[in-house]
Amino acid sequence: MSSSSSSSSPNNLPLKPIPGDYGWPFFGHIKDRYDYFYTQGRYDFFKTRIEKYQSTVFRTNMPPGILIPSNPKVIALLDAESFPIIFDTTKVLRRDVLDGTYMPSTAYTGGYRVCAYLDPSEPNHATLKSYFAALLASQHTKFIPLFQSSTSDMFLNLEAQLSKDGKAYFNTLSDDMSFNFAFELFCGQSPSNTKLGSKGPSLVTLWLFPQLAPQITFGLPKFLALAEDFLLHTFSYPAFLVKSPYKKLYDAFYESAASALDLAEGKFGLSREEACHNLLFVAGFNAFGGMKLLFPALIKWVASGGEELHRELRNEIRAVLKESEGKVTFAALEKMTLTKSVVYEALRIEPPVPYQYGKAKEDIVIQSHDATFEIKKGEMIFGNQNFVGKDPKVFENPEEFVAHRFAGEGEKLLKYLYWSNGRQMDDHPTAENKQCPGKDLVVLISRLILVEFFLRYDTFTVDAGTVLLGSSVTFKSLTKAS
Structure with a gap:
């Protein structure tokens, strides 16, 4: 299989017109929006179209398609061969497409178009992304000890809640831990020592909600769908609604990130x-928002592996750490083959940011496994x-969580793991690309x-479900390490 996603002379695959259409003006995208949110759902919306067109490349309206200036018409690429063209910033413009076919007002971010909305062709993109890279590099010695401290507090709270109530809702505990970690990483102190106190996660969630509301459904009964659709998917909320929490x-x-701001001012x-x-956008939207989706999904899928997977993980982790005299180091983590594979498999099956967008800068030819298609400029x-x-x-049993998928020879499949806005294998974040x-x-x-x-527990069980844009996890049992 070719790893290239586009070619001017594809490998003898037929050139076909892109199937699908956008329906009647206005009504077409309303119908697709209802299919996506209410009648079919996020997964079957695409699955039924793949089956209908017998193609993983097709035209559709991508919800929300809100009625403010926004064009919901997209060409969907739903296979591992065609999809990577989105990463080619010489051919695809990544300007103002973080949230899809709409962009929240810059009033949410102090009047600035922050780095996530910039295309690499814009001068400020290289400056800002280089700044983030330098900032992360300056903090790399803190990653492990700071995260260990943050998770230690979370696990104590998890145990206390489980003991008290017989169950423990992981998402809230994870959110608290994630915000504390991100804030202390960038600001050098715990948010509890600032005016934020313990309110940081709720304030960030309040700020994020109106920006992401067009992508959300509450799963209400269908007879309420019309009202919800009007309130969430029809227009953008004004930023003044969350001016105070922001x-x-x-x-x-x-006040707290003086050294990080000194670096930005002095060096960049x-x-x-x-x-x-x-910095607030990176910590709040990218880091906290990403971890808000990442950790519940990871725990859910590890829970699904049952006691056998839990035994394999704990044996590997404890054996490696015994060799390293109990110290968790970068080198020790690299030796944990199964642990690495489990993380990659969770990112494959439930990526925290599943959708990517871009506009063709020129006429381009892309190829799926079965055919080639021409995408017009714009x-x-x-x-x-x-x-x-x-x-x-590409993947055997693709709908199943296979813990060992990326271990041993399976590491070769990492070139098809794209969760980070780029390939897991070989691609690296630079000022010239949009990789995380x-x-x-x-x-x-x-x-x-x-x-x-x-290190703390042998096995566990959870109840898992969905909440807004991700998974919800409630611990039912937790067995301490024997």
């Missing part, structure tokens, strides 16, 4: 104000990693949470 967050970061020539709005391209990561022509600057940190802390968990 100001509290901004003030806390501005950024104003402290612009740097702080960007057309919006959409990739869904929930399908790309389950491409049956915290890619390696995400993998690290995902391994760390499993290490810290299985």
Whole structure:
């Protein structure tokens, strides 16, 4: 299989017109929106179209398609062969497409278009992304001890809640831990020592909600769908609704992140104000928002492996740490083959940011496994990693969580793991691409949470479900390490 996603002279695959259409003006995207949120759901919306068109490349309206200036028409790429064209910033414009076919007002971010909305062709992108890379590099010695401290508090609270109530809702505990970790990493102190106190996670959630509301459904009964659709998916909420929580967050970061802002101002020539709005976005939207989805999904899938997987993980983790005299180091984590594979498999089957968008900068030819297609300049391209990561022509039993999938010879499959806005294998975040600057940190802390968990516990059970854009996890039982 070719690893290239586009070619001017594809490998003898037929050139076909892109199937699908956008329906009647206005009514077409309303129908697709209802299918996506209410009548079919996020997964079957795409599955039924793949079956209908017998193609993993097709035209559709991508919800929400809200009625403010927004064009919901996209070309969906739902296989591992065509999807990577989105990463080619010489051919695809990544400007203002973080949230899809709409962009929240810059009033949510102090009037600045923060780095996540910039295309690499824009001068400020390289400055900001280089700043984030330098900031993360300056903190790398803190990653492991700081995360260990954060998870230790979380596990104590988990045990206390489980003992008191007979169950423990993991998402809230994980959110608290995630915000504390992100804030202390970037600001050098616990948020409890600032005016935020323990309110940080709820303030960030309040700030995030109106920006992401067009992507959300509460799962209400269908007779309420019309009202919910109007309230959530029809227009953008004004930023003044969350002006107060955002100001509290901004003030806390501005006052606490002096060294991070000094770096931005002194080495990269950024104003402290612009740097702080960007730093808050990285910590709140990217880091906290990402971990809010990442950790419940990871725990859910590890729980699904049952006692056998738990035994294998704890045996590997404890054996490696015994060799390293109990010290959790980068070198020790690299030796944990199964632990690494489990993290990659969770990122494959439930990526925290499943959708990617971009606009063709020129006429381009892309290829799926079966055909080639021409995309015209200016057309919006959409990739869904929930399908790309389950491409049956790449992954065996793609709908199943296979803990050992990326171990041994399975490591070769990492070139088809795209969770980070780029390939897990070979691709690296640079100022010239849109790959997540915290890619390696995400993998690290995902391994760390499993290490810290299985040092303390032997096995566990959960009830799992869905909440808004991700998984919900409630612990039912927890067996301490024997």
